[in-house]
Amino acid sequence: MKLLTLNFLTCAIKTCKTNPASFPLHPRDAELEIQEADLNLTFLKNILPRLMWEELRVISSELGLPELPATPPAPADLVEPSNTPLDTAEVTLAEGGAEAQEVEETPSQTAKDLHRILLETCIQEGKLVCGSCGHEYAVKEGVANFLLPGHLV
Amino acid sequence: MPIYLIRLAQVHESFRKVELQALADLAGVSLQFIKYDDNSPYCIVNLPSDSAARKVITRSILAQGIYELWGEGSTYDTLHDSIHDLSASKWSKYQTASFRFTVEGYQGGKSAADQRTIIDSFSYIALKGQPRMRDPDVAFRVFEAYDLNVSEPKYFYFGRFIAESCRNEAKKTYDLKKRHYISTTSMDAELTLLTANIAHVAPGKLFYDPFMGTGGFPIACAHFGAVVFGSDIDGRTIRGLGGSARRGQTGKMDVVGNFKQYSLESSYLGSFVSDLTNTPLRILPIDEDYTKGYLDGIVCDPPYGIREGLKVLGSRQQLLDTERQSHQDQYMLPGYIPPKKPYSFTALLDDILAFAVATLVADGRLSMWMPTANDEDIELIIPNHPCLELESVCVQAFNKWSRRLLTYRRLRESEVPEGALEAVKRDYEQGTRASDLNDFRRKYFQGFKEFESMKKEFIRMKAGPPRELDAEVPKR
Numbered sequence: 001m002k003l004l005t006l007n008f009l010t011c012a013i014k015t016c017k018t019n020p021a022s023f024p025l026h027p028r029d030a031e032l033e034i035q036e037a038d039l040n041l042t043f044l045k046n047i048l049p050r051l052m053w054e055e056l057r058v059i060s061s062e063l064g065l066p067e068l069p070a071t072p073p074a075p076a077d078l079v080e081p082s083n084t085p086l087d088t089a090e091v092t093l094a095e096g097g098a099e100a101q102e103v104e105e106t107p108s109q110t111a112k113d114l115h116r117i118l119l120e121t122c123i124q125e126g127k128l129v130c131g132s133c134g135h136e137y138a139v140k141e142g143v144a145n146f147l148l149p150g151h152l153v
Numbered sequence: 154m155p156i157y158l159i160r161l162a163q164v165h166e167s168f169r170k171v172e173l174q175a176l177a178d179l180a181g182v183s184l185q186f187i188k189y190d191d192n193s194p195y196c197i198v199n200l201p202s203d204s205a206a207r208k209v210i211t212r213s214i215l216a217q218g219i220y221e222l223w224g225e226g227s228t229y230d231t232l233h234d235s236i237h238d239l240s241a242s243k244w245s246k247y248q249t250a251s252f253r254f255t256v257e258g259y260q261g262g263k264s265a266a267d268q269r270t271i272i273d274s275f276s277y278i279a280l281k282g283q284p285r286m287r288d289p290d291v292a293f294r295v296f297e298a299y300d301l302n303v304s305e306p307k308y309f310y311f312g313r314f315i316a317e318s319c320r321n322e323a324k325k326t327y328d329l330k331k332r333h334y335i336s337t338t339s340m341d342a343e344l345t346l347l348t349a350n351i352a353h354v355a356p357g358k359l360f361y362d363p364f365m366g367t368g369g370f371p372i373a374c375a376h377f378g379a380v381v382f383g384s385d386i387d388g389r390t391i392r393g394l395g396g397s398a399r400r401g402q403t404g405k406m407d408v409v410g411n412f413k414q415y416s417l418e419s420s421y422l423g424s425f426v427s428d429l430t431n432t433p434l435r436i437l438p439i440d441e442d443y444t445k446g447y448l449d450g451i452v453c454d455p456p457y458g459i460r461e462g463l464k465v466l467g468s469r470q471q472l473l474d475t476e477r478q479s480h481q482d483q484y485m486l487p488g489y490i491p492p493k494k495p496y497s498f499t500a501l502l503d504d505i506l507a508f509a510v511a512t513l514v515a516d517g518r519l520s521m522w523m524p525t526a527n528d529e530d531i532e533l534i535i536p537n538h539p540c541l542e543l544e545s546v547c548v549q550a551f552n553k554w555s556r557r558l559l560t561y562r563r564l565r566e567s568e569v570p571e572g573a574l575e576a577v578k579r580d581y582e583q584g585t586r587a588s589d590l591n592d593f594r595r596k597y598f599q600g601f602k603e604f605e606s607m608k609k610e611f612i613r614m615k616a617g618p619p620r621e622l623d624a625e626v627p628k629r
Binding site for chain 1: 356357359380382384386392409418420422426427428431432434435436445449467472476477478481492514
């Protein structure tokens with residue numbers, strides 16, 4: 001599972017949901033793997049405002065990954081500043097003229113780093129632990145198991 | 154606004170307008186239907202421009218192509234007149250272009266020689282360029298609509314080709330027969346892609362399927378550019394330890410393998426094993442500041458309780474203290490399987506809606522499939538929620554039952570009526586057996602029984618009386 005999913009996951013136990021300590025889940029004994037993926041700038045831009053940044057920093061430091069900046073990057077930081085934006089944007093008024101020519105954007109180093117952490121770093125084996133109740137969810141072959149045992153439903 | 158002719162495939166009729174409207178909304182162009190009939194593959198629409206038309210149709214699954222309408226009529230004479238009226242000003246533009254000119258019949262057709270005569274009758278358009286069948290500069294097509302088993306067409310259209318849809322290619326690529334890993338209830342590729350279109354899947358969006366199985370819906374969403382993840386209560390289907398539904402297939406088959414087959418791994422976040430009624434995803438109450446929605450869409454085909462059991466975590470009976478203790482003692486052991494109990498289908502549908510409200514962004518979409526028996530006279534119950542607006546209902550009919558694709562839009566906070574969130578507590582069917590909990594399942598199996606007895610009766614009729622009949626035949 002890619003690290004981005006941890007940004008959406010809490011403890012499955014209903015009584016934990018209301019306790020802020022249940023988010024994020026804390027990785028323990030995690031085996032990480034880097035799986036190369038194509039950088040998706042549109043997606044990064046879309047997901048950036050929805051990220052729980054503070055929690056992402058916590059997970060990242062618990063996994064021993066390079067420290068993330070204290071504040072989340074701004075959407076503009078994801079794109080390499082372009083020197084000649086108007087050259088490519090010279091829109092030929094095609095039929096209808098409504099065609100807004102897509103300017104080819106280059107992802108910045110910030111975008112690449114974010115992509116590396118969120119979409120290329122995967123937890124293959126290990127546990128995810130709830131900070132509220134301490135319940136451990138096992139991750140096997142990259143698939144976490146959130147089924148609750150009989151006494152906890 | 155220019156008028157266009159959309160050539161539709163004559164399948165899944167109730168989905169066609171819905172799909173086109175969804176694609177137009179997604180492309181941000183205005184689409185007006187001028188002429189549409191469920192029994193006709195030709196649909197006339199208004200669209201702002203050729204490029205808008207191209208945008209809408211290239212992603213369509215139920216359209217085959219789109220043409221600029223140059224004329225129509227119920228005879229060739231009226232067709233030619235209409236072409237003179239509507240498009241004479243456009244002829245000169247294509248005078249020197251290389252071109253292709255074809256005739257297409259629906260429910261009928263003409264011989265090659267007749268087609269040639271028809272094509273020659275359009276000589277007044279004065280195309281002087283080279284005819285070229287492959288990659289011409291411009292392509293024209295005459296459409297002949299026939300009634301079934303009638304030799305002469307009843308209506309004609311003539312159009313300039315604008316764009317082809319991805320229908321044929323996508324259907325071929327995602328064909329279940331060629332998919333690495335499927336299960337017994339994998340949905341047909343055409344319908345999954347169609348669902349993705351209706352759910353407004355688009356590049357850069359995040360989609361989730363809570364009943365993913367072997368990943369049919371996430372794959373379709375990833376095809377249209379979304380980043381996807383999913384979950385299932387059965388971990389074996391995700392990891393691929395349950396074996397393949399395909400006869401004779403052995404070895405490691407898993408969902409990741411499917412994404413690899415289509416080179417979509419980059420768009421796959423992964424999946425986890427979970428139960429929707431005890432979901433690990435963030436679903437805190439909406440007023441809590443940090444739980445604004447984070448999913449752009451949810452697509453799913455929930456288990457109906459017939460071929461796939463409808464079960465959630467829990468025990469049929471209240472656990473005794475000793476049983477509780479034994480679960481607690483043993484749940485860490487490797488072979489431990491959490492207990493599951495059958496669940497009410499209507500309750501599950503409401504749970505899905507509540508989950509969607511808690512996780513979707515404003516204007517995010519939920520598209521889910523739901524079965525119903527066809528014989529019900531009562532108004533079909535469509536689950537609803539004050540924070541969701543029903544966008545469309547599409548029906549795929551089978552013999553005795555049908556399934557419907559329900560699509561909802563998550564309202565923006567400002568659109569939700571005051572006090573609407575005072576949740577209406579509903580009473581669900583009580584019971585511990587699957588059939589007590591699932592009205593549809595009960596009907597399905599009763600219907601099945603009826604059908605069986607009908608079949609037996611039929612066989613008996615065939616086997617019984619034929620002797621007498623045979624004896625009578627020679628007399629006639």
